Amino acid sequence: MEDHTPDTLEKACTRAGLKMTGQRRTILAVLDEAQDHPSVETVYERSRAHDSSISMATVYRTLNMLDELGLVVRHEFKENFARYELNMQHHHHLIDVDSGKVIEFQNIEIEQIKQKIAEELGYDLIECRLELYGRKRT
Amino acid sequence: MEDHTPDTLEKACTRAGLKMTGQRRTILAVLDEAQDHPSVETVYERSRAHDSSISMATVYRTLNMLDELGLVVRHEFKENFARYELNMQHHHHLIDVDSGKVIEFQNIEIEQIKQKIAEELGYDLIECRLELYGRKRT
DNA sequence: GTAGCTGCAAACTCTTTGCAACTCT
DNA sequence: AGAGTTGCAAAGAGTTTGCAGCTAC
DSSP states (O other): OOOOSOOOHHHHHHHTTOOOOHHHHHHHHHHHHOOSOOBHHHHHHHHHHHOTTOOHHHHHHHHHHHHHHTSEEEEOOSSSSOEEEEOOSOOEEEEETTTOOEEEEOOHHHHHHHHHHHHHTTEEEEEEEEEEEEEEOO | OOOOSOOOHHHHHHHTTOOOOHHHHHHHHHHHHOOSOOBHHHHHHHHHHHOTTOOHHHHHHHHHHHHHHTSEEEEOOSSSSOEEEEOOSOOEEEEETTTOOEEEEOOHHHHHHHHHHHHHTTEEEEEEEEEEEEEEOO
16 A cells, blocks of 8 residues: 655655654654744744754754755755755746745746856756845836 | 046045045955955955965954945855955855855846745845855856 | 044953763664 | 654854044155
């Protein structure tokens, strides 16, 4: 019998051979539930709300591990700290310069053009970041 | 008689009403001559080669000031420090993931599409970052 | 003369790490 | 049992800042 429940970070980590401790389970659940792009601090606070024994060091270590596994994407918008999000389908960001709100979008034309550009420069495209910074039209 | 010599950072700063000290003149010249995307550390070293009295604090203060004036563009590629470049014509970057080399490129299609995307989301585009990360084709 | 600039050193923020204790598997 | 994980506190990197002295205008 195959497992048809949606893939969670916890499953992905177990599959990667990691031990599943209480702290880790909590942090992964917080990330799975996040609909936004939380900072390390935010992940820490949300995790602490469930388990106050969780330390900042563990949050950092967990996020770094998830980044290395490619399960999460690390961003550094024009702020001096990192923000993370689940690595679901590929998309880009528009950051509201007034509120800091992050809007996600996808665009097939961008995907095609960036491939073409890398190719013309003699490179294989490995990764890409596109960030638009804008102000809400009044 | 108008001045037809190319615009330098020094002129732009003087025009902005800033005092032109020896240290500042040196740092601005270093940036004017830079053909790459130097880090703060690099700007510091190059400036020191001309005037060893220049301090790191002044380099940071100068770069922050130039950034605020929009004369320079601050980047944070996937490194944990900032890199700067003159704000000449608009372009994007392809970063060689193996060597860290930065290649600049421009693309009119990207410019059009990003405008369109911001518009569709109800935003006025203020700024934009596009970074491609790739590996040299063998 | 004075507002602005500077170097120094200390402070700050974000992030990483050594270590001893603990816990999944 | 043993390798992996944790919290703590200290260390690290990059960046900012208070202050007293100096300098361009």
